[in-house]
Amino acid sequence: MPSSSLNARVQLCQLPAGATGRVCQLTGDESFCQRVREMGFGEAALVTKISGTTTSLCLVKGTRIALNHRAAMNILVEPIPAVRAGRTE
Amino acid sequence: MVGNPNSGKTTLFNALTGLRQKVGNYPGVTVEKKIGTTWSQHGKPIQVIDLPGAYSLAARSPDEAVLRDVLFGRREDTPQPDRIICVVDAANLERNLYLVHQILDLGRPVIIALNMMDMAAAAGMKVDAAELEGELGVPVIPCEAVHGKGLVGLRLAMSRVDLPLARHSWDVPAPVAPAVAELQAALTDHDGRPPLVARAEALLLLTDLDSVRVAGSRPLSHRTHEILAHWRQRWVTTGADWSATLIRSRHDAIGALCRGVVTRTREQGPSRSDRIDAVLCHSVWGWAVFGVIMAALFFSIFSLAEGPMDFIGRQVAALADWVQGAMAPGDLRLLLTKGVIGGVGTVVVFLPQILILFFFVGLLESTGYMARAAFIMDRPMSKVGLNGRSFIPLLGSYACAIPGIMATRTIENARDRLVTILVAPLMSCSARLPVYLLMIATLLPGDTVPAARKAGIMLLMYVLGTAGAFGFAWLFKRTLFKGAPPHMIMELPPYQPPRPWEILRHMAERAWLFLKNAGTIILAISIVLWFLTTYPKLPDPTATPTEQIAHSFAGQAGHALEPVIRPLGFDWRIGIGLITSFAAREVFVSSMGVIFGVETPEDNTTPLRDALRSAHWPGGAPLFTPLVCLTLMVYYVFAMQCMSTVAVVKRETNSWRWPLFQIFYMTGTAWLVCFILYQAGRALGY
Numbered sequence: 001m002p003s004s005s006l007n008a009r010v011q012l013c014q015l016p017a018g019a020t021g022r023v024c025q026l027t028g029d030e031s032f033c034q035r036v037r038e039m040g041f042g043e044a045a046l047v048t049k050i051s052g053t054t055t056s057l058c059l060v061k062g063t064r065i066a067l068n069h070r071a072a073m074n075i076l077v078e079p080i081p082a083v084r085a086g087r088t089e
Numbered sequence: 090m091v092g093n094p095n096s097g098k099t100t101l102f103n104a105l106t107g108l109r110q111k112v113g114n115y116p117g118v119t120v121e122k123k124i125g126t127t128w129s130q131h132g133k134p135i136q137v138i139d140l141p142g143a144y145s146l147a148a149r150s151p152d153e154a155v156l157r158d159v160l161f162g163r164r165e166d167t168p169q170p171d172r173i174i175c176v177v178d179a180a181n182l183e184r185n186l187y188l189v190h191q192i193l194d195l196g197r198p199v200i201i202a203l204n205m206m207d208m209a210a211a212a213g214m215k216v217d218a219a220e221l222e223g224e225l226g227v228p229v230i231p232c233e234a235v236h237g238k239g240l241v242g243l244r245l246a247m248s249r250v251d252l253p254l255a256r257h258s259w260d261v262p263a264p265v266a267p268a269v270a271e272l273q274a275a276l277t278d279h280d281g282r283p284p285l286v287a288r289a290e291a292l293l294l295l296t297d298l299d300s301v302r303v304a305g306s307r308p309l310s311h312r313t314h315e316i317l318a319h320w321r322q323r324w325v326t327t328g329a330d331w332s333a334t335l336i337r338s339r340h341d342a343i344g345a346l347c348r349g350v351v352t353r354t355r356e357q358g359p360s361r362s363d364r365i366d367a368v369l370c371h372s373v374w375g376w377a378v379f380g381v382i383m384a385a386l387f388f389s390i391f392s393l394a395e396g397p398m399d400f401i402g403r404q405v406a407a408l409a410d411w412v413q414g415a416m417a418p419g420d421l422r423l424l425l426t427k428g429v430i431g432g433v434g435t436v437v438v439f440l441p442q443i444l445i446l447f448f449f450v451g452l453l454e455s456t457g458y459m460a461r462a463a464f465i466m467d468r469p470m471s472k473v474g475l476n477g478r479s480f481i482p483l484l485g486s487y488a489c490a491i492p493g494i495m496a497t498r499t500i501e502n503a504r505d506r507l508v509t510i511l512v513a514p515l516m517s518c519s520a521r522l523p524v525y526l527l528m529i530a531t532l533l534p535g536d537t538v539p540a541a542r543k544a545g546i547m548l549l550m551y552v553l554g555t556a557g558a559f560g561f562a563w564l565f566k567r568t569l570f571k572g573a574p575p576h577m578i579m580e581l582p583p584y585q586p587p588r589p590w591e592i593l594r595h596m597a598e599r600a601w602l603f604l605k606n607a608g609t610i611i612l613a614i615s616i617v618l619w620f621l622t623t624y625p626k627l628p629d630p631t632a633t634p635t636e637q638i639a640h641s642f643a644g645q646a647g648h649a650l651e652p653v654i655r656p657l658g659f660d661w662r663i664g665i666g667l668i669t670s671f672a673a674r675e676v677f678v679s680s681m682g683v684i685f686g687v688e689t690p691e692d693n694t695t696p697l698r699d700a701l702r703s704a705h706w707p708g709g710a711p712l713f714t715p716l717v718c719l720t721l722m723v724y725y726v727f728a729m730q731c732m733s734t735v736a737v738v739k740r741e742t743n744s745w746r747w748p749l750f751q752i753f754y755m756t757g758t759a760w761l762v763c764f765i766l767y768q769a770g771r772a773l774g775y
Contacts, residue, residue: 031149032576034296036578037333037336037337038145038147038187039184040183040187042337042340043333053372054471055477055577057366061181061183061184062180062181062184063184064362064581064582064583066577067577068467068476068574068576070575070576070577071576
């Protein structure tokens with residue numbers, strides 16, 4: 001992976017509200033990673049942060065998903081300018 | 090009937106079967122399978138099983154394990170279903186198809202109910218059902234369960250004798266194929282699975298590792314476990330993450346499928362739900378709104394219920410007067426006026442408040458606010474070692490601890506689930522409401538006291554119970570159930586306008602349950618209690634009612650308990666109420682009605698609160714002082730006084746150890762807190 005994109009990686013909890021990122025790595029225990037992937041939050045998925053710092057509210061494949069701080073810390077994303085991760089209503 | 094949480098399965102199940110299972114706009118409403126009957130096009134009965142929602146067959150919580158075990162034929166009590174209806178939220182098609190993709194592997198007849206087509210259209214999405222049907226080769230029926238649309242098509246599909254099997258082509262990633270083949274052979278040879286089911290189960294075992302088991306689930310053979318452990322060990326050694334590869338491979342296949350099925354007709358900006366969430370999930374405004382909702386609830390309980398309560402009270406008194414006038418004096422008349430009417434009537438009076446409570450609960454459940462409450466409560470929950478997901482069962486326990494405890498099945502971590510079960514009964518349930526209301530009415534009599542003041546005391550009791558639940562969760566997570574704070578990942582459903590009929594139906598059901606309880610358990614206990622407070626009779630006919638009740642069986646039991654509860658300011662008569670209300674907390678009110686009804690002259694139908702206010706100790710000091718009323722309320726906040734909850738905790742934990750522990754720690758805390766409160770109050774001159 002290019003070093004520039006490695007530098008750009010941030011934890012999901014650090015992504016500012018309104019910004020979109022691409023999931024590039026999941027850390028944490030296996031059960032958590034699997035569940036996150038099964039919900040469509042896996043590597044390469046686009047995620048838009050709606051709000052939150054300690055508890056994050058995100059939009060993934062049109063679904064609003066709430067994550068606590070520990071979960072959001074275990075999802076590393078690469079910020080992408082001006083993209084929105086789909087919407088349901 | 091299977092699908093993701095909140096995809097509308099239960100709404101569709103109710104529409105097909107005519108049943109009225111509980112629905113709600115938040116994940117985890119259905120935690121156990123529900124069975125109903127619908128009718129085919131030719132009038133043949135079809136048994137429908139509504140299963141708990143799940144994102145995947147790889148179960149991580151007990152409710153998801155129920156779904157997995159039924160579909161794989163692992164349940165002793167349920168045969169493998171003949172056909173599977175996959176309920177899919179059309180507005181979230183890609184995510185919903187993950188579970189469908191796993192189910193198609195089973196090689197069973199499948200019907201896809203493409204639900205919430207209206208919401209997909211509103212979101213600017215065109216979902217081509219015919220294209221999806223063509224791709225998968227199974228019937229795809231567009232429907233809107235909420236509006237009853239698409240039911241005819243669904244029934245027709247269910248009536249078909251020869252449902253086609255899926256043209257489901259998905260190549261298992263090559264590196265995983267040998268493991269799948271070996272596990273498939275073991276499942277066929279040693280666990281008696283048909284080949285296709287064995288293949289699907291092999292794929293599943295590689296992702297869920299058979300980690301969650303529930304009662305009634307057939308265990309897998311030793312050989313299958315050996316093979317699974319062998320492959321697991323091999324992958325750990327090589328550092329390969331084949332479960333991730335499997336999941337990614339499915340998602341790739343689904344992504345390709347959706348590109349041909351879903352067309353975006355327009356791009357949208359922030360939705361209505363986003364705009365509402367900007368306020369309700371805000372770190373400051375979210376709390377303010379939560380506080381306003383709770384305050385409105387308690388204020389309404391006092392301000393709106395007063396008129397209907399007075400009306401019911403007058404009818405109960407009129408009935409007692411009528412029986413009094415119509416019957417000749419004697420034990421039977423006493424039994425009816427003091428036992429039956431005095432007992433049941435005092436509880437029935439609280440029906441309006443119960444209805445108001447369930448109106449608010451219904452409103453929160455149907456709009457989608459419950460999940461938001463869990464979201465904003467996540468931060469304080471994480472301070473005690475739990476997460477926001479545990480707050481939904483706790484919030485549900487404000488209505489009744491039993492569904493609250495059952496809702497803990499959605500919690501993935503076994504230790505967190507047990508902690509949530511242990512603290513859930515500390516949330517003030519609706520059965521405590523009559524006790525609080527009676528004590529507040531005794532403490533603050535008369536109509537001149539502002540409703541806000543009464544509501545404030547009530548709110549204090551709810552806050553105390555909630556703080557107790559948080560405090561004990563903190564303690565348990567640091568002692569008995571040590572562990573890191575759990576991850577929380579939870580879907581927040583779009584807001585929906587409240588459905589008035591659904592809320593009214595829910596209120597009516599709860600009202601009926603309350604009245605049924607009053608007409609059965611409370612009636613029976615009232616009659617038994619009247620007998621126990623009336624017999625044996627004193628031989629001296631000039632004895633006062635108080636002397637008579639003290640001499641009775643109940644009086645003797647109360648006197649035996651009095652040394653334990655006297656340090657709390659309670660006498661033997663309150664002691665009788667504490668004993669009888671172990672059946673259900675509201676029985677305390679009917680017990681007071683019977684005891685103090687027996688104590689009052691026969692031709693007097695004084696309201697209970699006035700009877701309590703005039704009760705006194707043998708020395709003449711008033712019994713129900715403000716301090717005693719407050720202490721009694723606090724006792725009911727903490728004490729474990731509900732047989733049904735004990736039974737449910739035993740069932741959910743599969744052991745007597747935890748319900749007995751719960752009785753000990755809750756009632757012990759109640760005694761200790763009340764002792765400190767009463768003795769401190771006395772020392773301060775109250």
